[in-house]
Amino acid sequence: MSDAALYRLTDVTKSHGGPFTLQLPRLEIERGEIFCLLGPTGSGKSTLLRLLAALESPTSGRVDFDGQALHATNVPLAVRRRMTMVFQRPLLLHGTVRHNVEYGLRLRGADDRSAKAQRIMQQLGLSPLETRGAQSLSGGQTQLVALARALTVEPEVLLLDEPTANLDPAHVALVERTIADVHRERHMTIVWATHNLFQARRVAQRVGLLLDGSLIEVAETEPFFEQPTDPRTAAFVRGEMIY
Amino acid sequence: METYGWEIGTIAGLSLRVSTTAVAIAAAAGVPLGTLLGISRFRGKIVITSLVYTGMALPPVVVGLFIYLMLSRSGPLGFLDWLFTPQAMIAAQAILAMPIVTGITMSAVAAGPQDLVLQVRSLGASRRQVYATILREARSGVLLAVAAAFGRSISEVGAVLIVGGNIHGHTRVLTTAIVLETGKGQFALALCLGGVLLALALAINFLIVRLQGRPLP
Secondary structure (H helix, E strand, O other): OOOOEEEEEEEEEEEOOOOOEEEEEEEEEEOOOEEEEEOOOOOOHHHHHHHHOOOOOOOEEEEEEOOEEOOHHHOOHHHHOOEEEEOOOOOOOOOEHHHHHOHHHHHOOOOOHHHHHHHHHHHOOOHHHOOOEHHHOOHHHHHHHHHHHHHHOOOOEEEEEOOOOOOOHHHHHHHHHHHHHHHHHHOOEEEEEEOOHHHHHHHOOEEEEEEOOEEEEEEEHHHHHHOOOOHHHHHHHOOOOOO | OOOOOOHHHHHHHHHHHHHHHHHHHHHHHHHHHHHHHHHOOOOOHHHHHHHHHHHOOOOHHHHHHHHHHHHOOOOOOHHHOOOOOHHHHHHHHHHHHHHHHHHHHHHHHHOOOOOHHHHHHHOOOOHHHHHHHHHHHOHHHHHHHHHHHHHHHHHOOHHHHHHHOOOOOOOOOHHHHHHHHHHOOOHHHHHHHHHHHHHHHHHHHHHHHHHHHOOOO
C-alpha cells in the first residue's frame, strides 16, 4: 500500500443476493483527496460507499483502511468515528434541526457542540431553521441538515452519496463551496458519489467510473474527461450512454 | 356501600401500586428486549416473534395458576412465602404485561425506517447509543406498549384472584372487589368500583398521551 493510500480494496465483491454484484479487483483512495465515484443510478456507488463506511462487509475480498482490514461486524468504535457518511435519502431524528446537527457531537460527549453546530449551520444557511422541527423540512433542507450533521463531527473521511440530489442550483453551489472549504481547512479525505458529470468535473481530484458494478476507469479529473482510455468512459463523458 | 366507604381509596391504591409496579418491571425487561428483537435479523426470528405474540394472549387464569403452583408451599418458589400477598399479584401481572410491552415495542421499532440504524452508526454511535436513539425515535410506539400493558394489568381479575385470594384489607383490588360485590348482588357498589377503575385508567393514560405528544428538543 502506498503511503498516500488511505483505503485499499483488493478483489472485493459485494452481493445482496440478487443479480447485481459489485466487483472491484483493485482500488486505492488516497489520503486527503476528493475522489468522485461517477456512474449512473444502480451502478453500485452506494454499495461501495457502505463498504468504505464499514457499514457492510464485502462478500469476498478485502477492504483495508489505514493499513487495517475493515469488517463491518468488528470495527472498533474509534475507527468508525474517523469516517462519516451522508446518505442519499438521509433520515433526520425527531427534534429540532439543532438537535440533529449536534447529534454526532453528543455521541462523542463533546463540550463545544453548540459553537461547532452554529458555525456549520451558518455556513450552510441553516441558522434560521435552527429551532424548526426536523420532520417538517423539505427534501433539500433535509439534505443540508444531514450534511451539516456529518460535517460537525469533523471526520477524517467524508463519504457523500449524491449529497446535492434534491437541491436547487444555488444550494448545489453552496454545498460544493462549503465542502471545498472544509476540505482545504481540514485536509479530509472525501469520496463523493454522483451521477452528475459536471459536478464530478468541478469538485474531484480523481474520478472513477462505475458501470453495472464494475470499475471501468480511474484517473485524475482532467485526463478522465479529456483523454479517457476506455471507450465506455469516453461514451459516458460525452453523454452518449443512456440509462 | 357502608362496608367500603373509606376503604375504596385503600383498594384503589393497592390496584394502582400492584399494576404500576408490574408494568414497570415488564417495561424494564420488555422494552430492551423488544428493541433488540425489532432491530435484529436472525434465523428463527419468526418463531420468537410468534411466541411473543402468543404471550400477548396469555389467559390470566392460566398465569395465575402457574404462579400459584410456583409459590405454593410445595412449589419451587414456596420458600418466598409470597402466596396471597401483593408480591404474588405483581409477579402475575408482570408476566401478563411483559409480552405486550415486548411485542408492541418490537413492532414499533421494526416499523421505523430501514436505514436508520446504519445512518446512526455512520455518525459514530456505539451499540448502546444506537439502541437509545432507535428507542427515542420509536417512543410513541413504546408509550403505546406501556399504555396497553397497564390496561391489561389494571383490568385483569383471574390472575390476581388466584394468587392474591381477594383478602380483605390485604390483597383486595378493584377488580376482585367488583367480582365479590357482583356475587353478593351489590350491583350499585360494583358499578361504583368499576367507575373508580376506569377513572384510574383514564388518569394514567392521560399522562402517557401527554408524554407521547411532548415535543422533543
